[in-house]
Amino acid sequence: MKVEEVNKFAGRVFKLAGKFPLQVFIRIKKGILVRFANNGVHQNGFQDLFSYTVRALTQDGPVYLESNDVSDAGIRNILDRVHLLARHSEPLPKLKKRSYVQKKEYFPLQVSKTPEMASRAIAEGLSLIRRQQASANGYYSAYERFFYLANSEGLELSHQAAAVRFGVTITKGAGKGYLSFFHPDPKKLKVTPIVGEAMNLAEDASHDEILLTPGEYECVFSPRAFLELIDPLRRHFDARLTQDGKSVFTGALGKKIFSEAFTLEENIEHPRQFGVPFDAEGSPRRRVTLINKGTLKELLAEGHSTRSLSEHPFNPQNLIVKEGNLSQKAIFKKIKRGIFINKIWYHTLVKESSMEVTGLATAGSIYIEDGSIRGRVIHLRYHDSLFSILRSVVGTSKEQILLKDGEMGAALFPYIWVSRLKVV
Amino acid sequence: MKELLSRLQHKMESVDCEHADLRYVESERVRIRSKNGIVDEIKETTSRGIGFRVLKSGTFGFSSTGDLSEKSLFIHLKQAQEMAERFSKIRHTEVRLVPLKPVKDQWATPIQKDPWKLSLDEWVAPLIEAETKLKSHSWIDSASGVLDFTRKRVTFISKEGSWIEQVLYRTGGWLYGESWIAGEKVRRSWPGPSGLFLAQGYEAIESFKFMEEGERLAEELKELQKSPEAPTGTFDLILKGSILALQIHETFGHASESDRVYGYEDNYGGRTFLNPGLLGGFPVASPIVNLASHSGMELGPGAGSFAYDDEGVPSKRLDIIQKGIFTGYQTSRETAFFLNQPESSANMVAQDWPHYPIIRMTNVSLLPHKGMLDQIISDTEKGFLLDNELSWSIDQMRLDFQIGGEVGYRIEKGKIIGLVRFPFYHGNTLDFWRSCDRVAGPEEWRLWGFPDCGKGGPYQEAFTGHGLSPARFQNVPFGRE
Numbered sequence: 035m036k037v038e039e040v041n042k043f044a045g046r047v048f049k050l051a052g053k054f055p056l057q058v059f060i061r062i063k064k065g066i067l068v069r070f071a072n073n074g075v076h077q078n079g080f081q082d083l084f085s086y087t088v089r090a091l092t093q094d095g096p097v098y099l100e101s102n103d104v105s106d107a108g109i110r111n112i113l114d115r116v117h118l119l120a121r122h123s124e125p126l127p128k129l130k131k132r133s134y135v136q137k138k139e140y141f142p143l144q145v146s147k148t149p150e151m152a153s154r155a156i157a158e159g160l161s162l163i164r165r166q167q168a169s170a171n172g173y174y175s176a177y178e179r180f181f182y183l184a185n186s187e188g189l190e191l192s193h194q195a196a197a198v199r200f201g202v203t204i205t206k207g208a209g210k211g212y213l214s215f216f217h218p219d220p221k222k223l224k225v226t227p228i229v230g231e232a233m234n235l236a237e238d239a240s241h242d243e244i245l246l247t248p249g250e251y252e253c254v255f256s257p258r259a260f261l262e263l264i265d266p267l268r269r270h271f272d273a274r275l276t277q278d279g280k281s282v283f284t285g286a287l288g289k290k291i292f293s294e295a296f297t298l299e300e301n302i303e304h305p306r307q308f309g310v311p312f313d314a315e316g317s318p319r320r321r322v323t324l325i326n327k328g329t330l331k332e333l334l335a336e337g338h339s340t341r342s343l344s345e346h347p348f349n350p351q352n353l354i355v356k357e358g359n360l361s362q363k364a365i366f367k368k369i370k371r372g373i374f375i376n377k378i379w380y381h382t383l384v385k386e387s388s389m390e391v392t393g394l395a396t397a398g399s400i401y402i403e404d405g406s407i408r409g410r411v412i413h414l415r416y417h418d419s420l421f422s423i424l425r426s427v428v429g430t431s432k433e434q435i436l437l438k439d440g441e442m443g444a445a446l447f448p449y450i451w452v453s454r455l456k457v458v
Numbered sequence: 459m460k461e462l463l464s465r466l467q468h469k470m471e472s473v474d475c476e477h478a479d480l481r482y483v484e485s486e487r488v489r490i491r492s493k494n495g496i497v498d499e500i501k502e503t504t505s506r507g508i509g510f511r512v513l514k515s516g517t518f519g520f521s522s523t524g525d526l527s528e529k530s531l532f533i534h535l536k537q538a539q540e541m542a543e544r545f546s547k548i549r550h551t552e553v554r555l556v557p558l559k560p561v562k563d564q565w566a567t568p569i570q571k572d573p574w575k576l577s578l579d580e581w582v583a584p585l586i587e588a589e590t591k592l593k594s595h596s597w598i599d600s601a602s603g604v605l606d607f608t609r610k611r612v613t614f615i616s617k618e619g620s621w622i623e624q625v626l627y628r629t630g631g632w633l634y635g636e637s638w639i640a641g642e643k644v645r646r647s648w649p650g651p652s653g654l655f656l657a658q659g660y661e662a663i664e665s666f667k668f669m670e671e672g673e674r675l676a677e678e679l680k681e682l683q684k685s686p687e688a689p690t691g692t693f694d695l696i697l698k699g700s701i702l703a704l705q706i707h708e709t710f711g712h713a714s715e716s717d718r719v720y721g722y723e724d725n726y727g728g729r730t731f732l733n734p735g736l737l738g739g740f741p742v743a744s745p746i747v748n749l750a751s752h753s754g755m756e757l758g759p760g761a762g763s764f765a766y767d768d769e770g771v772p773s774k775r776l777d778i779i780q781k782g783i784f785t786g787y788q789t790s791r792e793t794a795f796f797l798n799q800p801e802s803s804a805n806m807v808a809q810d811w812p813h814y815p816i817i818r819m820t821n822v823s824l825l826p827h828k829g830m831l832d833q834i835i836s837d838t839e840k841g842f843l844l845d846n847e848l849s850w851s852i853d854q855m856r857l858d859f860q861i862g863g864e865v866g867y868r869i870e871k872g873k874i875i876g877l878v879r880f881p882f883y884h885g886n887t888l889d890f891w892r893s894c895d896r897v898a899g900p901e902e903w904r905l906w907g908f909p910d911c912g913k914g915g916p917y918q919e920a921f922t923g924h925g926l927s928p929a930r931f932q933n934v935p936f937g938r939e
Contacts, residue, residue: 069915071721074550078541079814082523094496100503102524119500119578149541157548171724173915203725380851384862385880387642392860394853415858417938458938
């Protein structure tokens with residue numbers, strides 16, 4: 035469906051709805067995802083998705099009706115359900131501010147060519163991997179997306195995006211190395227250096243086998259691992275949750291809660307960030323400094339952040355951790371006795387108030403002693419408090435990596451060095 | 459639509475390939491959240507579309523669309539064929555399928571009360587009543603609940619000549635209360651923290667008896683106000699209900715999915731310690747452990763039930779563990795061929811039409827042994843009975859796990875003497891299941907089920923069912939020093 039057709043479609047919905055106050059959110063996604071294992075493709079799929087969500091407010095809460103039936107009968111059916119379920123409908127709140135960040139996230143991507151792009155990229159990667167007597171598994175995806183939001187108050191917004199993602203886990207000897215890539219511009223994907231770096235990590239991990247004794251270790255988290263690590267904290271940045279006393283940040287505004295070396299912001303305005311510049315109610319999104327040098331500075335609230343469609347009303351979706359001065363390699367050299375965690379697995383919250391978490395490290399965790407890589411860590415389970423971990427941030431790398439984060443945003447994270455992580 | 463599907467089947471017959479199939483899916487799902495006796499949010503999703511799968515030159519190609527015009531559908535069928543051809547040049551191995559007799563059939567989940575014939579008020583009445591009562595207690599900070607109804611009409615058509623129409627219902631819900639105790643949010647839920655789902659209609663919700671169970675939750679939350687946190691140490695552990703369902707699900711449920719053997723889930727769902735060399739003679743659990751999967755309704759209306767899977771394979775029973783010995787993998791037509799087995803175990807499931815079918819556990823159940831839960835408790839010298847999961851994690855091979863419960867009932871000298879907060883235990887799948895010395899009998903057997911088992915890429919979720927009687931495990935480590 036083209037932009038003009040989307041506008042026309044939304045117009046049909048509002049016309050059929052009459053004076054009933056509602057919001058229409060349209061999502062279009064077209065593209066491919068290919069997965070490979072054992073040095074070859076084992077699964078591929080092309081998706082051509084269109085859906086629209088009609089949202090109405092009631093005295094109690096919102097009602098959402100989602101469908102992909104674009105016929106008049108289909109729209110009428112949805113509207114009938116809205117009338118039935120939202121019996122005491124309320125007007126949609128008027129937005130105070132309507133200036134949006136201009137964010138280019140669309141780069142030319144011929145959807146019909148995505149199978150060809152995928153096969154070319156995967157073939158290039160696999161030929162390098164075979165030459166090195168290694169094996170690999172991973173994925174390639176390329177999508178075009180379109181988001182459209184309009185409401186009966188006359189608001190009309192749209193955002194077009196493209197994305198290419200490539201991830202590879204290489205097994206060389208007994209070592210594993212993982213690296214992933216995401217960018218809206220397909221031309222930015224360079225398979226050879228990604229595979230080369232994952233191969234280096236696999237080689238580093240293939241030397242010796244280290245069985246860690248339980249205890250505290252220094253740790254360097256990859257950007258991907260760190261994004262997953264702090265995930266349980268996300269919903270607590272909601273100002274309303276904090277006011278209600280239900281956030282772990284309640285009472286902590288303005289207080290130093292983490293290490294001075296840790297600064298975290300929600301910032302779609304950053305030139306290297308990508309995402310939808312409006313939230314799911316149409317509010318403009320802006321820069322919010324959540325943690326400034328370890329101090330809880332601001333929270334996400336109505337009118338300027340990321341109201342999502344359902345359960346977690348204010349969820350950061352364009353997180354940035356401030357970069358440091360050292361390279362990742364220079365950080366490794368400063369480690370006395372520590373580990374590098376590249377990817378984490380089954381990260382779970384054990385106890386909320388203390389943010390006690392547990393999980394495992396996968397895909398090539400490396401043991402480092404006196405600045406040198408000693409070998410791979412064969413099994414690593416951590417069990418620690420996120421507060422303790424974030425209080426011990428020593429520094430961050432100067433490299434920042436862009437990561438896809440949810441449907442409508444991205445994260446820009448460096449490598450994070452902490453002085454203590456409890457391994458059990 | 460039927461005429462269009464007939465033309466598509468005719469078209470598939472003429473496609474130059476080893477196999478082709480399509481799934482036309484119309485899905486509907488309603489999810490209602492309520493809080494403190496008021497409906498808080500309603501989300502209703504309807505969707506329809508087709509996913510085509512073509513096997514050509516030993517490689518599958520898949521293409522899906524919600525645009526149901528004839529032109530679009532023919533384009534996507536062709537695209538699936540072209541993708542199969544394109545990726546066959548970099549395929550990991552030649553895919554071959556075990557034979558399957560074409561079937562023409564219709565089937566619908568047997569239900570007593572169709573949720574789509576009830577009003578919003580009728581849906582929420584028992585939940586709202588129970589929530590209001592739960593919230594009325596001074597020590598309860600909030601009472602919430604969820605109701606979730608799914609109806610899916612699936613038409614599976616293959617080049618081989620199958621035409622199968624199914625209507626699948628899944629119904630679930632849950633109620634929970636929360637109290638703040640010593641600065642910590644403590645939750646008690648029923649039937650499980652993310653519900654109990656069954657292949658039933660609204661009668662599933664009625665069977666949950668929210669009002670009655672809500673009173674029990676309130677009493678337990680009151681007692682938890684003065685209960686200590688769980689100790690660390692080694693104890694005998696009795697699991698029941700949702701947390702035992704999860705223990706089965708995360709360990710042997712996922713470990714016996716055969717796509718993990720071949721690395722298909724290496725970049726997301728993980729692998730398995732159950733390699734084919736262990737099949738048939740290797741003891742993975744104590745002799746009283748019998749684990750069976752039935753994708754049909756032989757073991758009851760498990761949430762993973764259907765008459766045919768998404769490859770058109772009829773549902774059947776699979777014995778995964780018999781008397782502690784690993785005896786069977788959950789397979790597809792593709793992995794059954796790799797494993798030299800004559801037929802698939804009917805475990806191919808796709809979340810919806812845009813999703814490629816992958817191997818999913820359906821209803822994986824711990825078969826009953828003998829005795830009652832009360833007898834197991836009275837035979838326990840020192841230990842804990844755990845109810846409902848709170849946190850869980852397990853490694854990529856499905857061996858090292860840690861699971862936390864909502865509540866622990868402390869047992870001493872055969873009696874429950876109090877409650878503990880935040881109990882969690884850990885272990886190794888093999889050691890843990892080999893330490894299973896009691897499984898209660900058929901009188902205690904009940905189905906549990908989850909709505910959101912995640913796997914695959916693009917990520918997809920599946921309903922799974924787990925029948926079980928409470929079971930005891932010896933010398934299990936609790937907590938972390």
